[in-house]
Amino acid sequence: MFGEGIIQGLVETARNFFGSYVDKDRLVTVQYPEERHQLPEATRQFPFLLYDGADPEAGLRCVSCQICEKECPPQCIHIEKSKDKKPDFVGKLQFYPAVFNIDVSTCMSCQICVEVCPFDAIRMDNQFELSTSNRFAGLLYTKPELAKSNEYYRKIHPTEAAECDERRAKEAEEAKAKAAAAAAASAAKAAQAAATSPAGAANGASGNGTASTPVEQPAGKKPVTQ
Amino acid sequence: MTLPAPTADQIWVWIKDWLVFHTPAPFQPLASILCIVAAIIVVFASLFALTVLLERKGLGRMQNRYGPNRVGPFGILQPIADAVKSLTKEDIVPRSADHVVHYLAPLVLVAASFLAYAVLPIGRNMTAVNLDAGVLFFFAIGSATELAVFMAGWSSRNKYSLLGAMRAIAQMVSYEIPLILSSIAVVMIAGTLSTSAIVDEQARYTHGIAHWFVFTPWGLAGFILFMIAATAETNRSPFDLPEGESEIIAGYFIEYSGFKFALFFLAEYIEMFAVSGLGITLFLGGWSSPVSFLAWIPSWIWFFGKLLALICCFIWVRGTLPRLRMDQLMNFAWKFMLPMTLFVILSAGVWRFLPATIAGSGALGAVVRWLVCAFIVLLPYVTLARALESGRKIEKREYRFAE
Numbered sequence: 001m002f003g004e005g006i007i008q009g010l011v012e013t014a015r016n017f018f019g020s021y022v023d024k025d026r027l028v029t030v031q032y033p034e035e036r037h038q039l040p041e042a043t044r045q046f047p048f049l050l051y052d053g054a055d056p057e058a059g060l061r062c063v064s065c066q067i068c069e070k071e072c073p074p075q076c077i078h079i080e081k082s083k084d085k086k087p088d089f090v091g092k093l094q095f096y097p098a099v100f101n102i103d104v105s106t107c108m109s110c111q112i113c114v115e116v117c118p119f120d121a122i123r124m125d126n127q128f129e130l131s132t133s134n135r136f137a138g139l140l141y142t143k144p145e146l147a148k149s150n151e152y153y154r155k156i157h158p159t160e161a162a163e164c165d166e167r168r169a170k171e172a173e174e175a176k177a178k179a180a181a182a183a184a185a186s187a188a189k190a191a192q193a194a195a196t197s198p199a200g201a202a203n204g205a206s207g208n209g210t211a212s213t214p215v216e217q218p219a220g221k222k223p224v225t226q
Numbered sequence: 227m228t229l230p231a232p233t234a235d236q237i238w239v240w241i242k243d244w245l246v247f248h249t250p251a252p253f254q255p256l257a258s259i260l261c262i263v264a265a266i267i268v269v270f271a272s273l274f275a276l277t278v279l280l281e282r283k284g285l286g287r288m289q290n291r292y293g294p295n296r297v298g299p300f301g302i303l304q305p306i307a308d309a310v311k312s313l314t315k316e317d318i319v320p321r322s323a324d325h326v327v328h329y330l331a332p333l334v335l336v337a338a339s340f341l342a343y344a345v346l347p348i349g350r351n352m353t354a355v356n357l358d359a360g361v362l363f364f365f366a367i368g369s370a371t372e373l374a375v376f377m378a379g380w381s382s383r384n385k386y387s388l389l390g391a392m393r394a395i396a397q398m399v400s401y402e403i404p405l406i407l408s409s410i411a412v413v414m415i416a417g418t419l420s421t422s423a424i425v426d427e428q429a430r431y432t433h434g435i436a437h438w439f440v441f442t443p444w445g446l447a448g449f450i451l452f453m454i455a456a457t458a459e460t461n462r463s464p465f466d467l468p469e470g471e472s473e474i475i476a477g478y479f480i481e482y483s484g485f486k487f488a489l490f491f492l493a494e495y496i497e498m499f500a501v502s503g504l505g506i507t508l509f510l511g512g513w514s515s516p517v518s519f520l521a522w523i524p525s526w527i528w529f530f531g532k533l534l535a536l537i538c539c540f541i542w543v544r545g546t547l548p549r550l551r552m553d554q555l556m557n558f559a560w561k562f563m564l565p566m567t568l569f570v571i572l573s574a575g576v577w578r579f580l581p582a583t584i585a586g587s588g589a590l591g592a593v594v595r596w597l598v599c600a601f602i603v604l605l606p607y608v609t610l611a612r613a614l615e616s617g618r619k620i621e622k623r624e625y626r627f628a629e
Contacts (some may be wrong), residue, residue, distance in 0.1 A: 006547065013288045013546040026290045214320050 040156055044124035045115050046104050049146040052089060061121035063094040068122055074099035076106035077113065088119075089168065089173035091194035102147060104130065105139040122162050126156045235524045238265070239351050261453030266343045273533075274347045274495045275305035283345045288545035305373075313490035320383060320481050327381035332489035335374035339493045341367045345421050347474040349526035350512045353422045360421035361413060364504055365406055368459070371497060372398045375468070375478050378490070382481035389475025393552065394461065394468035400559040405501075407567035408452040410573035412439055412508045421504075434518045438511035443600035444573035447607075449509040451567055453536070455503040458559070460494060462540055464547035467555060485613065488624035503529075503534040562610055566603075573602040 019027045030037055051059035063083045080099035088094045113122050125148070132138035154161040232240035242261045249257040279294070279302065286293025294301035319328055329446045344367075345360035372395055379391020389433050414418055416427045433510040439445030458465035469477040499623040506512060508530050513525035550558070580595040 002608070009546045012540060013542060017284065017287045018289055019546075020287045021292050027292060028290065029292050031292075127247075 007092060008222050031067070039126050039156075041159060043126040043156075044109055044111055045128050046107050046109060046125055046130070046141075047102060047111075048125045049100060049119055049143070050123055050150055050153055051147050052150055054149075056149075058086070060143075061089070062097050062100060062121050062148060063088060063119050063121070064097040064100075065095075067116050067117070067118070071112050071116045073110060074106045074108050075102070076103040078103075082116045090172050091179070092175075097143065100143045102141045102146060103139065120168060123153055123157070123160075165214060173211065182223075199200055227584075234525075235350055237524070238526065243404050244538055248478055266354065267340065269495055270340070270343065270499055270539070271492070273499060273530075274492055275309070275341055276493055277499075277537055278308065279305050280537070281454060281544070284538070284541045285545045290540075303602075304318045308615035309488070312487055315484035315487075315585060317484040317486060320479075321556070322383045322468045323481065324381040324383070328481070330383060331374050332380035332486045334377060335371055335493040336366055336489050336496070337373060338370035339496040339500060341370075342497070343503070346503045347422050347425050347502065347507060347512050348503070349524070352513070357420065359419045361409060361419045361504075362423075364500075365402070365409075368497075368501070369402065371493070374493075378482070379478035380420040384481050386474040386476075387478050389479045390468045390470070390474050392478065392546040393470075393474075396402070396552075397458055397461070397465065397467060397543075397555060397559075401563070403457045404451055404559065405459055405568045408448040408455065408503070409508050411448045411567075411571050412443055413423065414571070414574050415439065415578060421507050421512075425507055431518040436511050436514055436516050436518070438509065438514070438516065440509040440511075442577060443603055444570050444577055444595060445509055447506065447566070447573070447603040448570045449480055451570065452505050452509065453539075453562060455552050455563060456498075456505060457540065457543065460501055462498060463544040464550050465555060467552060470549065483592035488542070498540060499533060499537070502533055502540070503538065506532045506591035536590075552582065557614075563615060565606060565610060569606045576602055 001226070006130055050061050051057075053059035053209055064079055066079050066081070069075075069077045069079045078099065078101040079097050081098045085093040087181065109124070111124055122212045150161070154165070164225070230240075242258065242265075245261055246254050246258045254269045262479050282302070283293035293479040294304040297307045319325060342364050344355045345353065345357050345363050350580045353360075358445070375394045375398070379387045379389075382388075384581045385389045397521060412424060413605055417429075428436060435441070442447045461468050467473075467477075469479075473478070477486060482490060488521070506529065513529045515523060515528055577595060579597065582595060
């Protein structure tokens with residue numbers, strides 16, 4: 001009534017003013033380029049492509065199925081399928097992307113490409129300092145820029161990556177077991193065939209050759225996937 | 227003719243005299259004027275830069291932020307960055323604006339704001355123009371800024387700018403009355419309209435304490451009322467309705483960009499310094515020191531020290547109070563400020579005619595006079611505060627959808 005509320009308010013602001021010089025906890029501002037917050041695990045910026053092992057070309061998980069390209073709402077993904085095939089982590093022969101481009105100026109970070117990918121090949125990155133000095137260059141990410149190792153994925157999204165690795169290891173295990181069973185079955189068949197007619201044994205062995213190579217592949221790859 | 231030796235108190239006057247002394251005789255009057263004008267513009271424009279930085283840092287700290295700290299050490303070069311930014315920005319004029327008036331408005335505003343410094347005594351013998359009617363000149367020039375504000379609001383041809391200008395005019399006209407009435411008390415006691423003479427009146431000491439008007443009951447009340455009215459007059463928060471960023475975006479200067487916008491900004495602060503300077507002159511003893519043993523500190527340091535203190539108060543108030551509503555603003559001006567200033571005038575009159583000493587009673591006469599004058603101000607204050615409060619019901623608001 002006599003203006004005592006104004007005095008109280010003035011005291012409050014004065015307390016904040018001096019308090020901010022005394023008590024550092026009051027200042028919640030993070031001085032960004034020098035100090036940084038730990039990014040939350042769920043941070044997502046733009047997609048990247050995952051590869052296993054050391055070689056981004058050979059280990060790229062993408063099989064060029066083009067589901068992400070079709071699902072992408074702003075249509076920022078451009079994929080060109082390869083002519084030949086290369087074996088994937090379970091040893092199955094797959095296509096690979098000859099060209100994989102993402103236009104980050106168009107990408108809206110919706111994560112739909114990640115949701116639809118059946119091969120765990122595309123994930124969301126947490127890099128946010130992506131500004132360029134040129135308006136037209138540097139915003140189209142090509143395969144070498146997009147390919148990032150599984151170790152990197154484990155670093156930025158540990159929980160998600162652990163779950164993914166476990167699932168893939170299981171899949172590889174199953175595929176190996178299946179291949180082994182198939183190999184055993186065909187070997188038994190071959191033995192049986194060899195027993196009935198020795199002339200057919202050579203044919204049977206060469207026929208098994210295609211089936212047994214995939215079994216070798218995951219065995220070599222497995223330590224990397226886990 | 228030779229110049230006297232410079233003293234710390236009169237150093238600026240001496241520099242001016244020295245410069246004038248070394249110009250050819252026919253150009254001496256012109257050189258004298260140019261020196262003063264250049265000094266005022268440079269000093270107060272630099273003070274503007276300093277104040278903007280202080281304000282941003284101070285407000286930041288009040289809100290537990292750092293404030294600008296990127297440009298230079300502790301952000302002290304921020305005003306330079308701001309200046310470069312506003313100078314290099316595009317100057318946009320609306321197609322349907324009245325181009326001439328739109329162009330003139332910021333110039334008139336800045337010119338009128340700077341003209342007010344002509345009568346401010348910023349140090350001993352440091353009044354640019356020692357007018358006999360200095361206070362009158364100050365208020366006359368102060369009213370010219372209202373014209374500039376309305377020019378800006380009208381010529382932009384924008385609803386918001388016109389609204390802002392209307393608000394500004396209503397507010398400035400309303401608060402000019404308490405502003406002038408509270409300074410009338412000082413004029414009554416000092417018996418002069420000359421700003422230099424008013425300061426001389428206050429620069430006297432008894433028992434080592436200065437005769438500042440703020441030490442009297444009517445002077446203290448008058449000073450508070452004067453500063454409230456000055457806050458409203460310069461459109462500072464909590465009376466920043468003409469700008470009202472959240473309501474009418476920026477008010478009358480919404481259609482200004484680049485350097486013209488910066489001129490509005492500059493004029494606002496220049497006005498604030500000028501009206502604070504007048505408050506210092508009228509109530510805080512101008513360039514005089516409060517106690518006689520500190521009188522060796524140069525007079526201009528006292529003036530700028532007081533000015534900076536008042537600026538800090540302005541910033542403090544801005545950091546504290548929210549913006550008023552239009553009806554609250556008008557009620558406050560006409561129902562509270564105006565009657566209070568009238569009682570301040572009454573109190574000053576009583577102070578003038580009550581004897582300061584009653585023969586043979588020592589200090590009793592002075593105490594009685596002080597108490598009587600304080601009572602004349604306090605009684606209406608309490609009564610008015612009660613009366614204005616009585617009609618209102620303050621209830622806890624129930625929110626149906628929020629929370």
